[in-house]
Amino acid sequence: MDFQSCVTIQKEWDIVGARQMGRNIAKEIGFGTVDQARIATAISELARNIYLYAGSGEICFERLETIDRKGIGIYAIDKGPGMEEVSRVMEDGFSTSGGLGAGLPGVKRLMDEFDIVSEVGKGTKITVMKWIR
Amino acid sequence: MDRKLKEVVLENSNTIVQMWLEDVNKNRKEDISSTISDELFESTNREFVNVIFACVEKQGLTKDLDAFSERLINLGWPLSYITDGLQSFRRVTIHFILQESEKVDTDNFTVILYAVDEWVDPIINQLVSQYSGSWENIVSLQRVALQELSAPLIPVMENITVMPLIGTIDTERAKLIMENLLDGVIKHNAEVVLIDITGVPVVDTMVAHHIIQAAEAVRLIGSTCILVGIRPEIAQTIVNLGIDLSKFPTKSSLRKGFQTALELTNRKIISLQETDQEIGKLLDSLDKE
Numbered sequence: 001m002d003f004q005s006c007v008t009i010q011k012e013w014d015i016v017g018a019r020q021m022g023r024n025i026a027k028e029i030g031f032g033t034v035d036q037a038r039i040a041t042a043i044s045e046l047a048r049n050i051y052l053y054a055g056s057g058e059i060c061f062e063r064l065e066t067i068d069r070k071g072i073g074i075y076a077i078d079k080g081p082g083m084e085e086v087s088r089v090m091e092d093g094f095s096t097s098g099g100l101g102a103g104l105p106g107v108k109r110l111m112d113e114f115d116i117v118s119e120v121g122k123g124t125k126i127t128v129m130k131w132i133r
Numbered sequence: 134m135d136r137k138l139k140e141v142v143l144e145n146s147n148t149i150v151q152m153w154l155e156d157v158n159k160n161r162k163e164d165i166s167s168t169i170s171d172e173l174f175e176s177t178n179r180e181f182v183n184v185i186f187a188c189v190e191k192q193g194l195t196k197d198l199d200a201f202s203e204r205l206i207n208l209g210w211p212l213s214y215i216t217d218g219l220q221s222f223r224r225v226t227i228h229f230i231l232q233e234s235e236k237v238d239t240d241n242f243t244v245i246l247y248a249v250d251e252w253v254d255p256i257i258n259q260l261v262s263q264y265s266g267s268w269e270n271i272v273s274l275q276r277v278a279l280q281e282l283s284a285p286l287i288p289v290m291e292n293i294t295v296m297p298l299i300g301t302i303d304t305e306r307a308k309l310i311m312e313n314l315l316d317g318v319i320k321h322n323a324e325v326v327l328i329d330i331t332g333v334p335v336v337d338t339m340v341a342h343h344i345i346q347a348a349e350a351v352r353l354i355g356s357t358c359i360l361v362g363i364r365p366e367i368a369q370t371i372v373n374l375g376i377d378l379s380k381f382p383t384k385s386s387l388r389k390g391f392q393t394a395l396e397l398t399n400r401k402i403i404s405l406q407e408t409d410q411e412i413g414k415l416l417d418s419l420d421k422e
């Protein structure tokens with residue numbers, strides 16, 4: 001796929017870089033402040049998961065435009081350990097790191113569309129989208 | 134051979150300097166020319182090339198080199214000025230030597246390259262390490278400055294303390310917040326501490342988790358923690374994330390939080406003017422008696 005912009009996640013401060021880029025793109029597309037905050041928070045969750053569990057990876061952005069609506073697509077891609085049971089990690093409160101376990105289920109609620117593909121030993125790809133109402 | 138090369142170069146220093154100055158002027162970068170006058174650029178170039186020749190002549194690094202680079206660093210000249218300048222010196226010098234030599238076979242050519250590298254490389258290394266040393270110094274100073282700013286505690290009045298948080302919270306800062314909060318609560322004997330997150334751009338699960346832990350720890354040492362400055366958009370994302378903040382008090386603004394803190398410590402604010410009037414009335418009534 002041809003992404004317009006990507007941020008490499010390797011250090012903790014890369015999370016902030018990804019967040020800022022995502023927020024700027026969302027602002028340009030025309031999202032309001034509440035949705036900008038939702039998008040920035042979702043990016044923060046996805047990027048931090050990459051940093052914590054996969055070590056490194058990428059967050060990419062895409063401007064979405066159809067005849068009747070505009071939106072943003074965010075892709076979190078890593079070649080980390082992957083997840084055994086995708087349904088488990090989507091449960092509220094499930095965490096292997098002593099966290100709140102609110103990250104992934106939270107991202108699903110923050111965004112309009114959510115898709116996760118993960119294979120043990122290969123990596124994880126999470127795709128989320130949000131549309132302007 | 135090396136000796137002879139050096140003699141050739143030193144004897145013809147005027148020509149080489151001229152070639153170098155032309156080369157450097159031709160490659161003058163935008164970022165330098167925008168802030169630096171032509172005169173300064175030229176005098177710096179002269180000084181630079183003199184320093185280079187002094188190093189070549191003395192076969193080593195000189196005090197002048199240190200002084201020169203220190204001045205450049207203080208003036209804020211980019212490192213690329215120095216590296217470009219020395220690359221250019223390497224280029225013109227090799228070019229000049231080859232021009233002067235009648236015939237050059239591969240062996241000679243290698244010797245020439247090595248000889249010039251041996252003059253130029255130590256100078257580059259010295260200057261680059263001085264530059265990076267000064268950057269490391271700046272970074273570590275800024276780190277300390279940032280740490281001092283990262284989790285301040287303000288004891289606004291007896292038993293009430295405020296911790297205003299501004300900017301991104303990473304794990305290192307989250308630890309500092311916890312430490313300073315607990316230390317401060319004990320030191321200032323605070324019954325209530327207000328954590329103000331007005332200036333925190335994003336509250337994700339990690340930040341929320343640390344704030345919840347900090348509030349819990351404050352509760353364990355017998356004080357109350359109130360989270361204030363929750364902007365409307367932050368409130369909505371916290372709800373979307375499904376984070377439960379119901380266990381400890383939250384208020385939208387520092388003002389409202391402070392009000393609650395006063396109530397919790399059995400105090401209230403009264404306007405002095407009214408009291409004056411009341412005292413006045415009291416005195417009046419006493420007068421009448």
Ligand SMILES: Nc1ncnc2c1ncn2[C@@H]1O[C@H](COP(=O)(O)OP(=O)(O)OP(=O)(O)O)[C@@H](O)[C@H]1O
Nearest residue numbers: 049053082089095096097099100101102103104338
């Ligand atoms: N990119 C990933 N690669 C491998 N495992 C992951 C990845 N992202 C999440 N996980 C797993 O899914 C679990 C749930 O993730 P989630 O973000 O929901 O919660 P958390 O990170 O544990 O806590 P927090 O509430 O702070 O986000 C994680 O504990 C981790 O085991």
Ligand SMILES: [Mg+2]
Nearest residue numbers: 045049103104
């Ligand atoms: Mg997470």
